Amino acid sequence: MPVREGTYGLLAExxxxxxxxxxxxxxxxxxxxxxxxxxxxxxxxxxxxxxxxKNTVSLVCLIGGLLGLATMFGLETWIxxxxxxxxxxxxxxxxxxxxxxxxxxWTILYAGLSAAFGMLFLNGLPQLYHPLFNAPNFRSGATTDxxxxxxxxxxxxxDLTETxxxxxxxxxxxxxxxxx
Amino acid sequence: xxxxxxxxxxxxxxxxxGEFAVIAPGHTFKSVTxxxxxxxxxxxxxxxxxxxxxxxxxxxxxxxxxxxxxLVKGPGIWAVTIPVAWGFAIVNFVWWIGIGHAGTxxxxxxxxxxxxxxxxxxxxxxxxxxxxxxxxxxxxxxHVGRPWLGYWLLPYPNTxxxxxxxxxxxxxxxxxxxxxxxxxxxxxxxxxxxxxxTLRDRAQTRLGQYFYGMLAMGWRGSVRHWxxxxxxxxxxxxxxxxxxxxxxTVISFDFAxxxxxxxxxxxxxxxxxxxxxxxxxxxxxxxxxxxxxFYHLEDLVTLRHxxxxxxxxxxxxxxxxxxxxTEVFMSYCYSASHWEYFMMWNRMFGPIGWSYWVLITCNxxxxxxxxxxxxxxxxxxxxxxxxxxNTGMWFERFVIVITSLTRDYLPxxxxxxxxxxxxxxxxxxxxxxxxxxxxxxxxxxxxIPMSELRLMLPQAKVHxxxxxxxxxxx
Numbered sequence: 001m002p003v004r005e006g007t008y009g010l011l012a013e014x015x016x017x018x019x020x021x022x023x024x025x026x027x028x029x030x031x032x033x034x035x036x037x038x039x040x041x042x043x044x045x046x047x048x049x050x051x052x053x054k055n056t057v058s059l060v061c062l063i064g065g066l067l068g069l070a071t072m073f074g075l076e077t078w079i080x081x082x083x084x085x086x087x088x089x090x091x092x093x094x095x096x097x098x099x100x101x102x103x104x105x106w107t108i109l110y111a112g113l114s115a116a117f118g119m120l121f122l123n124g125l126p127q128l129y130h131p132l133f134n135a136p137n138f139r140s141g142a143t144t145d146x147x148x149x150x151x152x153x154x155x156x157x158x159d160l161t162e163t164x165x166x167x168x169x170x171x172x173x174x175x176x177x178x179x180x
Numbered sequence: 181x182x183x184x185x186x187x188x189x190x191x192x193x194x195x196x197x198g199e200f201a202v203i204a205p206g207h208t209f210k211s212v213t214x215x216x217x218x219x220x221x222x223x224x225x226x227x228x229x230x231x232x233x234x235x236x237x238x239x240x241x242x243x244x245x246x247x248x249x250x251l252v253k254g255p256g257i258w259a260v261t262i263p264v265a266w267g268f269a270i271v272n273f274v275w276w277i278g279i280g281h282a283g284t285x286x287x288x289x290x291x292x293x294x295x296x297x298x299x300x301x302x303x304x305x306x307x308x309x310x311x312x313x314x315x316x317x318x319x320x321x322x323h324v325g326r327p328w329l330g331y332w333l334l335p336y337p338n339t340x341x342x343x344x345x346x347x348x349x350x351x352x353x354x355x356x357x358x359x360x361x362x363x364x365x366x367x368x369x370x371x372x373x374x375x376x377x378t379l380r381d382r383a384q385t386r387l388g389q390y391f392y393g394m395l396a397m398g399w400r401g402s403v404r405h406w407x408x409x410x411x412x413x414x415x416x417x418x419x420x421x422x423x424x425x426x427x428x429t430v431i432s433f434d435f436a437x438x439x440x441x442x443x444x445x446x447x448x449x450x451x452x453x454x455x456x457x458x459x460x461x462x463x464x465x466x467x468x469x470x471x472x473x474f475y476h477l478e479d480l481v482t483l484r485h486x487x488x489x490x491x492x493x494x495x496x497x498x499x500x501x502x503x504x505x506t507e508v509f510m511s512y513c514y515s516a517s518h519w520e521y522f523m524m525w526n527r528m529f530g531p532i533g534w535s536y537w538v539l540i541t542c543n544x545x546x547x548x549x550x551x552x553x554x555x556x557x558x559x560x561x562x563x564x565x566x567x568x569x570n571t572g573m574w575f576e577r578f579v580i581v582i583t584s585l586t587r588d589y590l591p592x593x594x595x596x597x598x599x600x601x602x603x604x605x606x607x608x609x610x611x612x613x614x615x616x617x618x619x620x621x622x623x624x625x626x627x628i629p630m631s632e633l634r635l636m637l638p639q640a641k642v643h644x645x646x647x648x649x650x651x652x653x654x
Contacts, residue, residue, distance in 0.1 A: 116412055
């Protein structure tokens, strides 16, 4: 990422999730789009308020699971039918019933790994540096008991004075300008 | 649940349902965070921790000695021979895997059933799963005799041009257990990421900030992240549920696919799974009771948890009892097979018949006391009961493995089994390893999920009713 300077955004701090949702809702209504909320536990209403309704983790998980199924079943079939056929008491080389068990396990393995790593990838994690960590009140609150709304400066509607005035209407505990 | 006989003014009791509160009233986001994170972030480690850690470490050393001697001399130092080729190694393997299952059950199945009370205990139950799987996974590996060739189980291209045989349940086991270990670790770690973020932000020392900062991967609690995170958690729970049922099912196939009397039965998969959950919950209680006492977590791990776990133990214990009675019915009354009939007679009244009666006493007779609500809410009673059930479940696997193997079809090939001191040392050593890892876990990682506790507090709900918005200039 290129080194950037200036303002990342304005960070408003709230005491309760209800205040946060109200402010996020208001900002979305007012036309802000580049924004995010930060909460110490999942607040679904806040995600809905900023227009984030669907995510693709389930799709990634499904694709991963099918891939796992196909991989293991294909491997078993190839090994038992072509690569190393063994006659075990006259049972068929293509014993699909027996192959189902490892294939089932690998479906779960691939699906689980895809869900976990897919979630991290879509979230852009690991990302050890983020401008928000520069805000003096962010780290003491966002993972403990405070609720934050950040309106980002890349939004076309963003204006330092106007946006600060807009946020102040929702009686936040504080509004902080966050530097890159 | 009855409401009449409970004191009205007890703040721990819900006035409507009479149930114990899951979290003691009066907690805030900050107080639950502090209560959990202080255990990890304190600069002063309690003396009792060092004591326990050292004691467990002693047993780990014993395990290392036992393993070293095993590698020098081979599995002959154990009592395994023909006809009992499985012995303690497989008894311990099945027992440990079973213990692990309760962790997955609490974290996955109870999550899907929206059982909010699980939240305080799921993290250390998951940790218990991982440590139990570590202990379990060791046994088949050292039991093969040349553990350094253990990778031969995996399908990989090699110069011998040999591939595994996928019709064998032992092969299925390899994939079931390795998948289980991997998914358990991922589920546990992903569940911990937000809490690691909390610890990163609350750590006072530079080292702590780096350590938890790296582990937290830059978690900042964005609601977009949370939304994907919640989806991933639900998916992992949904995947872990069929996984945990399949793992013990596959392990029971190791027995059920064999033709030995006492093993060759279709009741095995469900009754192995129920037994696994039974012993696992017992182990959760064994761990939870000293921990909540030692770290003063009675507010977060309440009597409600212990009571509920007692109920789960009672229910799974009855399923196990049904399994035992089915076995007796099949072999004495229904199978019309000499071998089955003799197997059951031998199991009850043979040379090691005492172990069967230990099993019945510990797993079926004594746990009936759990019907009493008063006893379920007695902490010392539940602790002792959990130890009894764990013992009973170990004997269940002992009975299944040993009695069927010592006396199968031909009297000329019968044998006996008497465990050696190395068998006992290895088993006690894994108990030590399990405790040792657990001590490390409670000292350095958050053992109660803080983000989930916050979600359970009444103030976590979003209230939609309109509050006046201050106009600019007000």
